[in-house]
Amino acid sequence: xxxxxxxxxxxxxxxxxxxxxxxxxxxxxxxxxxxxxxxxxxxxxxxxxxxxxxxxxxxxxxxxxxxxxxxxxxxxxxxxxxxxxxxxxxxxxxxxxxxxxxxxxxxxxxxxxxxxxxxxxxxxxxxxxxxxxxxxxxxxxxxxxxxxxxxxxxxxxxxxxxxxxxxxxxxxxxxxxxxxxxxxxxxxxxxxxxxxxxxxxxxxxxxxxxxxxxxxxxxxxxxxxxxxxxxxxxxxxxxxxxxxxxxxxxxxxxx
Amino acid sequence: xxxxxxxxxxxxxxxxxxxxxxxxxxxxxxxxxxxxxxxxxxxxxxxxxxxxxxxxxxxxxxxxxxxxxxxxxxxxxxxxxxxxxxxxxxxxxxxxxxxxxxxxxxxxxxxxxxxxxxxxxxxxxxxxxxxxxxxxxxxxxxxxxxxxxxxxxxxxxxxxxxxxxxxxxxxxxxxxxxxxxxxxxxxxxxxxxxxxxxxxxxxxxxxxxxxxxxxxxxxxxxxxxxxxxxxxxxxxxxxxxxxxxxxxxxxxxxxxxxxxxxxxxxxxxxxxxxxxxxxxxxxxxxxxxxxxxxxxxxxxxxxxxxxxxxxxxxxxxxxxxxxxxxx
Numbered sequence: 001x002x003x004x005x006x007x008x009x010x011x012x013x014x015x016x017x018x019x020x021x022x023x024x025x026x027x028x029x030x031x032x033x034x035x036x037x038x039x040x041x042x043x044x045x046x047x048x049x050x051x052x053x054x055x056x057x058x059x060x061x062x063x064x065x066x067x068x069x070x071x072x073x074x075x076x077x078x079x080x081x082x083x084x085x086x087x088x089x090x091x092x093x094x095x096x097x098x099x100x101x102x103x104x105x106x107x108x109x110x111x112x113x114x115x116x117x118x119x120x121x122x123x124x125x126x127x128x129x130x131x132x133x134x135x136x137x138x139x140x141x142x143x144x145x146x147x148x149x150x151x152x153x154x155x156x157x158x159x160x161x162x163x164x165x166x167x168x169x170x171x172x173x174x175x176x177x178x179x180x181x182x183x184x185x186x187x188x189x190x191x192x193x194x195x196x197x198x199x200x201x202x203x204x205x206x207x208x209x210x211x212x213x214x215x216x217x218x219x220x221x222x223x224x225x226x227x228x229x230x231x232x233x234x235x236x237x238x239x240x241x242x243x244x245x246x247x248x249x250x251x252x253x254x255x
Numbered sequence: 256x257x258x259x260x261x262x263x264x265x266x267x268x269x270x271x272x273x274x275x276x277x278x279x280x281x282x283x284x285x286x287x288x289x290x291x292x293x294x295x296x297x298x299x300x301x302x303x304x305x306x307x308x309x310x311x312x313x314x315x316x317x318x319x320x321x322x323x324x325x326x327x328x329x330x331x332x333x334x335x336x337x338x339x340x341x342x343x344x345x346x347x348x349x350x351x352x353x354x355x356x357x358x359x360x361x362x363x364x365x366x367x368x369x370x371x372x373x374x375x376x377x378x379x380x381x382x383x384x385x386x387x388x389x390x391x392x393x394x395x396x397x398x399x400x401x402x403x404x405x406x407x408x409x410x411x412x413x414x415x416x417x418x419x420x421x422x423x424x425x426x427x428x429x430x431x432x433x434x435x436x437x438x439x440x441x442x443x444x445x446x447x448x449x450x451x452x453x454x455x456x457x458x459x460x461x462x463x464x465x466x467x468x469x470x471x472x473x474x475x476x477x478x479x480x481x482x483x484x485x486x487x488x489x490x491x492x493x494x495x496x497x498x499x500x501x502x503x504x505x506x507x508x509x510x511x512x513x514x515x516x517x518x519x520x521x522x523x524x525x526x527x528x529x530x531x532x533x534x535x536x537x538x539x540x541x542x543x544x545x546x547x548x549x550x551x552x553x554x555x556x557x558x559x560x561x562x563x564x565x566x567x568x569x570x571x572x573x574x575x576x577x578x579x580x581x582x
Contacts, residue, residue, distance in 0.1 A: 076478030087470040090523035103477045
């Protein structure tokens with residue numbers, strides 16, 4: 001069982017208590033979304049689950065092994081993360097950038113192999129970035145750049161994928177077909193997706209489970225069907241929310 | 256990707272050889288190669304043999320070493336500080352070395368003593384900045400940069416102070432040291448070893464450098480021990496800089512501009528940028544030194560002036576050319 005689990009997780013960052021005694025098990029094939037108002041620490045929770053931030057108390061484990069005890073390289077093969085924004089200093093090409101995602105799989109002394117390159121080309125094609133291989137990163141639009149980030153995460157081939165606001169900069173078509181398509185593919189491949197989204201309706205559309213962070217250390221979680229009510233969202237965002245029912249899905253909006 | 260643009264490296268190496276060839280051949284006296292050949296083969300001493308093997312060759316070797324060290328240190332520093340404007344001196348290494356060297360000159364120490372004092376000053380500065388920047392255990396690029404910049408400013412004030420109070424007789428020597436100049440003694444094996452070690456370490460961590468350049472958190476998420484990597488970068492760059500500065504003074508511009516020129520030509524993959532910077536930095540300094548000692552011959556200019564005169568227009572030209580529209 002390649003499952004990621006949080007045990008009595010207590011996370012603080014600065015003055016913010018992100019969560020107290022959070023327990024959750026993220027199983028293969030499940031898609032989770034963390035929702036909550038600005039500044040409650042959604043990204044910090046994601047980074048903690050990825051082993052990049054040390055919780056004040058409690059632990060995160062993969063396959064029962066605490067992340068802190070996992071060798072870095074092994075952890076990077078199992079858990080990948082897409083960051084909210086990027087911080088490149090020097091302009092690599094698209095191919096070079098996506099190849100960095102293969103780092104955990106390459107031996108320290110050898111460069112990337114033909115297999116790695118093939119994987120990169122395959123993913124670039126899936127992302128609609130064929131022909132972008134030699135483009136300079138700095139010449140890309142925001143949405144193209146986001147797709148490059150997604151591609152770099154995809155080639156990492158990790159069992160768990162953390163996505164921090166993956167829909168940023170993507171147009172509606174790319175949100176639904178590309179991002180939605182990737183998530184479906186990962187679900188079918190029995191991988192685990194945990195993401196942060198601001199768009200409630202995308203979250204409902206893509207995920208099976210939701211975690212709410214309220215900002216005072218309180219958190220709640222459950223199946224999308226249980227969690228998605230006007231009352232819950234109104235409390236979560238401290239903003240009256242309405243529901244619009246269509247044939248195949250409910251849409252939520254601020255009143 | 257290495258395979259695609261790796262052919263630039265042999266070209267750059269060829270550039271080093273050509274530059275070195277010119278550097279041996281050109282100077283105030285016209286070399287009679289027959290005599291040099293006799294000197295090498297038959298061990299027959301002559302003026303021409305002495306000029307080429309005893310003066311020009313060591314200068315060219317020193318120029319290559321210093322240029323290579325500064326350029327590699329600059330490339331590492333730019334990644335470490337996540338700042339394209341970083342150069343080997345930005346964290347105060349050269350400032351520490353300068354204060355050490357000037358004090359030694361004021362005290363009338365011999366050249367060896369001056370170099371030793373410069374080395375002590377540089378290493379001292381390196382350690383002080385490292386321990387101050389660590390603070391509560393965590394050091395961000397910004398904190399490191401600010402600590403280093405403030406430290407460098409402090410050293411700068413010390414240098415001005417020493418220049419202000421030093422007797423007239425020492426001033427010229429002090430200024431020449433500050434502007435940087437190359438000696439005519441054969442470089443020791445120690446320095447060659449340092450450069451080789453620095454290059455080896457840098458190339459070994461080069462793939463991690465690429466990751467670090469895409470973001471520290473991202474590098475960590477891909478399995479890089481960023482704390483260790485940054486310490487390695489800091490000390491590798493620092494020791495290379497200290498060694499270069501001790502040998503030749505604070506020669507400016509090589510460490511800032513060469514890595515950028517290399518990135519503009521070869522691309523930003525540090526597996527190529529690091530060796531490319533070594534070769535290009537070495538070439539730039541050999542050529543600069545050749546110019547420094549021939550333009551106003553028999554007078555010699557400080558080589559640091561020439562590196563700027565060559566480096567600035569070359570960089571601006573490449574920058575303009577690379578500013579092409581999309582695709």
